[in-house]
Amino acid sequence: MRLQLPNPGLEDRILSHEELDKLETEEAGSGDRPKWDNKTQYMLTCVGFCVGLGNVWRFPYLCQSHGGGAFMIPFLILLVLEGVPLLHLEFAIGQRLRKGSLGVWSTIHPYLAGVGIASMFVSLMISLYYNTIMAWVMWYLFNSFQETLPWSQCPLNYNLTGLVSECEQSSPVDYFWYRETLNSTPDIGENGGLQWWMVLCLVSAWAVLYICIIRGIETTGKAVYVTSTLPYVVLSIFLIRGLTLKGSLSGVVFLFTPNLTELTNPTTWLDAGAQVFYSFSIAFGGLISFSSYNSVHNNCEQDAVIISAVNGFTSVYAATVIYTIIGFRATERFDNCLGGNILVLLNTFDLPEGNVTESNYDQVLQSLNGTHPEVIQGLNLKTCDLNTFLSEGVEGTGLAFIVFTEAITKMPASPVWSVLFFIMLFCLGLSSMFGNIEGVLVPLQDLGVFPKSWPKESTTGITCVLCCIVGLIFVQGSGNYWLSLFDSYGGSIPLLIIAFCEMVGVVYLYGIDRFNDDIEFMIGHKPNLFWQITWRFVSPAIMLVIFVFYFITKVTETLLYKTWNPESENFPTLEEKPYPAWIYVIIFILAGIPSLAVPGTALFRCLWRKRDRKSEQQELKTVSDQMDMNDKAQDGKSRT
Amino acid sequence: MLVWILFLLCQVGAPALAQDLCQRDAPNGYKVRISLKTALGEDAYEWNQSEMFFFQATMAFAMRRHFQMETYNVDNIILCVQTSRVSFWFVVTSPDNTTMLIPKADVEKAVRMSRHRINNAFLLSDRTLEFLGIYPTLAAPVNPDTPPWLIVFGVVIGAVCAGIIALLVSSLLQKRRKEKGMTEDGQDEEDMQVKGVENGINLDGTYNRGFTDDDRFTKL
Numbered sequence: 001m002r003l004q005l006p007n008p009g010l011e012d013r014i015l016s017h018e019e020l021d022k023l024e025t026e027e028a029g030s031g032d033r034p035k036w037d038n039k040t041q042y043m044l045t046c047v048g049f050c051v052g053l054g055n056v057w058r059f060p061y062l063c064q065s066h067g068g069g070a071f072m073i074p075f076l077i078l079l080v081l082e083g084v085p086l087l088h089l090e091f092a093i094g095q096r097l098r099k100g101s102l103g104v105w106s107t108i109h110p111y112l113a114g115v116g117i118a119s120m121f122v123s124l125m126i127s128l129y130y131n132t133i134m135a136w137v138m139w140y141l142f143n144s145f146q147e148t149l150p151w152s153q154c155p156l157n158y159n160l161t162g163l164v165s166e167c168e169q170s171s172p173v174d175y176f177w178y179r180e181t182l183n184s185t186p187d188i189g190e191n192g193g194l195q196w197w198m199v200l201c202l203v204s205a206w207a208v209l210y211i212c213i214i215r216g217i218e219t220t221g222k223a224v225y226v227t228s229t230l231p232y233v234v235l236s237i238f239l240i241r242g243l244t245l246k247g248s249l250s251g252v253v254f255l256f257t258p259n260l261t262e263l264t265n266p267t268t269w270l271d272a273g274a275q276v277f278y279s280f281s282i283a284f285g286g287l288i289s290f291s292s293y294n295s296v297h298n299n300c301e302q303d304a305v306i307i308s309a310v311n312g313f314t315s316v317y318a319a320t321v322i323y324t325i326i327g328f329r330a331t332e333r334f335d336n337c338l339g340g341n342i343l344v345l346l347n348t349f350d351l352p353e354g355n356v357t358e359s360n361y362d363q364v365l366q367s368l369n370g371t372h373p374e375v376i377q378g379l380n381l382k383t384c385d386l387n388t389f390l391s392e393g394v395e396g397t398g399l400a401f402i403v404f405t406e407a408i409t410k411m412p413a414s415p416v417w418s419v420l421f422f423i424m425l426f427c428l429g430l431s432s433m434f435g436n437i438e439g440v441l442v443p444l445q446d447l448g449v450f451p452k453s454w455p456k457e458s459t460t461g462i463t464c465v466l467c468c469i470v471g472l473i474f475v476q477g478s479g480n481y482w483l484s485l486f487d488s489y490g491g492s493i494p495l496l497i498i499a500f501c502e503m504v505g506v507v508y509l510y511g512i513d514r515f516n517d518d519i520e521f522m523i524g525h526k527p528n529l530f531w532q533i534t535w536r537f538v539s540p541a542i543m544l545v546i547f548v549f550y551f552i553t554k555v556t557e558t559l560l561y562k563t564w565n566p567e568s569e570n571f572p573t574l575e576e577k578p579y580p581a582w583i584y585v586i587i588f589i590l591a592g593i594p595s596l597a598v599p600g601t602a603l604f605r606c607l608w609r610k611r612d613r614k615s616e617q618q619e620l621k622t623v624s625d626q627m628d629m630n631d632k633a634q635d636g637k638s639r640t
Numbered sequence: 641m642l643v644w645i646l647f648l649l650c651q652v653g654a655p656a657l658a659q660d661l662c663q664r665d666a667p668n669g670y671k672v673r674i675s676l677k678t679a680l681g682e683d684a685y686e687w688n689q690s691e692m693f694f695f696q697a698t699m700a701f702a703m704r705r706h707f708q709m710e711t712y713n714v715d716n717i718i719l720c721v722q723t724s725r726v727s728f729w730f731v732v733t734s735p736d737n738t739t740m741l742i743p744k745a746d747v748e749k750a751v752r753m754s755r756h757r758i759n760n761a762f763l764l765s766d767r768t769l770e771f772l773g774i775y776p777t778l779a780a781p782v783n784p785d786t787p788p789w790l791i792v793f794g795v796v797i798g799a800v801c802a803g804i805i806a807l808l809v810s811s812l813l814q815k816r817r818k819e820k821g822m823t824e825d826g827q828d829e830e831d832m833q834v835k836g837v838e839n840g841i842n843l844d845g846t847y848n849r850g851f852t853d854d855d856r857f858t859k860l
Contacts, residue, residue: 142789142796200793207800214807350723353677455815457808 004511013107014097017521020296023098033098034217035293041221043303045290048228048431049281050311053133053400056428059279060319061395062271064255067262072316074263074272079312082542083276085534086499088304088527090282093506094291095300096518100442101285104292105502108510110609114601115501116443118494119285121594123439125490126284128467129483130433131209132474133397135201137425139181140401142201144418151176152409170572173406178564181401185477186565188485189580192477202475206468209433213464214457216441217293220434227427227434232314234424235321238417242324245411247334251327252320254390266549273546278491279311283498286435289442299523301531322399329407330389337384344379397480400425437463481561489587493554494594496547501598503540512536559583661741662720662731668741669731670751671772676726679768687726691762692719695730698761703732703742706750710735748774 015023036042063071097104102116143150154167154175162168167175178184185192212223242248262268281287291300335358342356349368356364369376394403408417441463444450450459474483506515512535520526527535562574662669672695676684685691696717703712712735722728732742751758751774759769766776 138796139789142792145792146788197789204793204797204800207797207804211800211803211807214804215811219807346725347673347727350725350727352724352726353675455811457811 005508007509024296044224044228046307047310048224049435051314052428052432054279055315056318057396057399059315060322063319066268067259069256069258070260070262074269078273078276081538083280084308085539086282090287091291091300091304092519094288095294098292100289102443102446104288110605111602112505114598118498118594118597120443122494123284123436127436128471129486131205134205134429137422138205139201141422144415149414151405166566173402177401182480183477184564186563188478188481198475206464210464213460227431230427231424234420239321245328247331248324248327251323255323270549283495285439289438325407332410333389334384334386341381490590493591497595500543507535662718664721666731668744669729671729673727673770675768679764698758702750702754706753
């Protein structure tokens with residue numbers, strides 16, 4: 001059953017175990033390869049990379065919409081079967097081969113270099129748009145240092161007679177997000193020009209990132225002490241504050257109420273698998289790089305298990321915190337809705353205050369409906385249902401910038417909570433960006449794009465400047481639509497392909513036997529049966545299934561996107577529009593080029609090697625060539 | 641006698657006339673709605689006749705304040721259609737001629753001018769003491785000269801730039817120090833070669849040709 005694909009020359013490309021031990025003892029401080037100052041830095045960096053914005057704004061939504069507490073079951077199962085093995089694999093292979101992602105895959109087999117190149121492309125695309133989200137977070141953070149938060153009330157219109165109509169129809173938070181932050185155009189085709197305030201925020205986001213990665217892990221290792229630990233502190237503060245607010249428990253109960261029938265729905269399992277996969281930041285190449293700076297005998301198995309556990313725990317913890325605040329907001333909305341209805345009844349029927357309360361509202365309404373049905377009809381009372389407000393399931397930027405900010409405005413001392421919340425989001429995103437940028441910089445170095453003589457500061461600086469310039473796409477009026485495009489297509493399909501190729505490459509090209517021996521050499525014992533089964537069959541199978549389903553879903557769905565159009569009929573509901581035809585080209589570039597880099601590089605290397613072999617054969621035929629070789633040998637001897 | 645009967649009729653008729661002037665949906669009247677429990681909760685006072693009198697007095701004050709010349713009195717404010725919601729209608733009669741009503745627009749101006757005083761008299765706000773039809777004026781927005789976010793941005797960018805420059809300068813200095821250290825080592829080596837190091841021993845002094853072994857060639 002041990003399937004092993006032929007892999008000639010592997011021994012020549014990798015360091016043997018003895019050489020590794022020698023490297024370990026000799027190096028100690030010197031050498032080109034950077035090293036972690038201590039284990040804590042490494043663990044915090046990996047935790048920071050894995051724990052990101054998705055834990056805060058994707059997982060709670062999935063949890064709540066797929067049956068609450070019941071969602072934990074597919075999530076935990078897939079965490080163990082898919083997340084932990086993939087993580088262990090990346091850590092082990094990076095630690096063993098002591099190279100970045102491009103180096104590792106080229107070493108395993110020259111034809112696999114495409115996997116490394118695809119990782120680099122994906123990391124690059126994600127870095128571009130991820131830092132724009134950081135820019136948005138910084139904008140909100142800068143605007144939080146005011147007594148009245150700017151998104152708590154609508155601004156007045158030009159002649160000060162009333163509120164701005166766009167704001168009146170929607171809400172202050174919506175208006176602040178779509179108009180004052182994004183200045184969103186109604187269509188992806190209209191680019192609306194660069195929004196200068198967002199350009200400033202983008203520059204500041206890239207500047208902060210640059211100062212943290214300026215000397216590689218030397219500076220990153222120090223930055224993660226803050227960026228990886230602060231989110232947990234802030235989450236705890238919010239939990240305590242949230243639990244003291246009215247209605248928070250109803251939010252938590254709503255989140256965790258299990259609905260076991262959801263487990264029969266295949267989308268639940270798919271979404272759980274995809275969430276585990278994307279949450280672990282696998283296939284970016286960053287984790288391989290980080291673990292290659294470790295000492296050879298570091299216990300990567302233990303690290304993988306610890307980091308997976310921390311990631312899973314953080315997802316659940318963040319979901320709890322978020323839903324205490326959402327419960328508070330929903331209760332507040334429900335109270336306002338009911339209060340409004342009660343006031344209308346009091347005013348219309350001139351009843352004394354206190355006659356109609358929340359408890360007897362339904363009775364009174366019924367009796368009034370019996371006596372004055374036409375009047376009640378004319379009033380257009382809104383139906384107030386707490387569950388509707390709770391299940392206004394929002395995820396992504398909508399959760400952070402609309403729902404949560406609205407909830408914050410209703411809490412006393414709002415600026416403090418706003419500052420804390422956005423600092424937390426910023427730290428979560430920044431620590432993920434460290435890994436993304438590592439996945440871009442190390443392959444660039446390996447490819448030799450920058451000359452070796454250039455100092456690290458300039459290579460990171462140039463990369464940051466170029467990414468900032470390209471990232472200007474996302475700060476135009478239509479930037480939000482571009483960002484969701486990149487997010488849906490650039491960051492989904494290629495990662496699944498890369499992860500699948502990684503597993504197949506290590507298990508079947510590198511050889512599971514050799515891999516087991518390596519791990520025994522590194523940590524002292526062979527990986528047990530669980531790892532064998534998951535690496536060889538279970539995890540690749542899961543990856544394949546998720547990929548096939550994802551691919552089919554993406555290809556068959558009609559491509560629509562949601563736009564903010566004040567002119568539309570259903571304003572403020574987002575208007576769904578089909579993408580224009582030229583977007584399909586962009587989608588192909590985003591998803592196709594990294595995916596095609598894998599077979600493409602293999603083909604390219606194959607043809608190049610055939611060419612090399614032909615010219616080698618031609619050289620060896622002449623005798624004079626052999627003569628020259630002998631002279632060179634003699635020259636060499638005389639120099640000693 | 642007739643005069644006396646007429647006088648009696650006037651005394652009876654006047655309130656009746658007043659009632660005709662003030663009615664629900666009166667063209668020159670306003671409906672007032674008061675929400676005491678919403679505004680004051682447990683501290684809410686009871687709305688009774690004294691409070692109604694207070695309201696009349698406050699409205700008379702407002703009219704006097706607006707018109708300044710004319711002396712309005714409590715009798716000029718006529719209230720009617722009271723409900724348990726606490727809402728009622730009122731009209732304002734002219735002090736010179738009690739049958740003539742002050743037009744709606746003038747009453748509105750008077751109310752707007754003294755709205756803040758009227759609210760405070762009853763410990764209420766624009767929302768809890770409503771004059772239906774007179775919309776509260778919106779507070780003028782406070783526009784600071786520099787938007788506050790720009791200040792925070794400036795601070796952050798300044799700190800980050802200072803940090804970047806400090807790190808770049810420190811790495812430049814480190815590099816220069818390393819280079820200096822290396823060139824000093826190089827010079828030591830060259831000196832050693834010039835002085836004639838053989839077998840690691842420093843040979844000081846000049847080389848004396850008198851002691852060269854050139855007997856090899858002249859041996860017979």
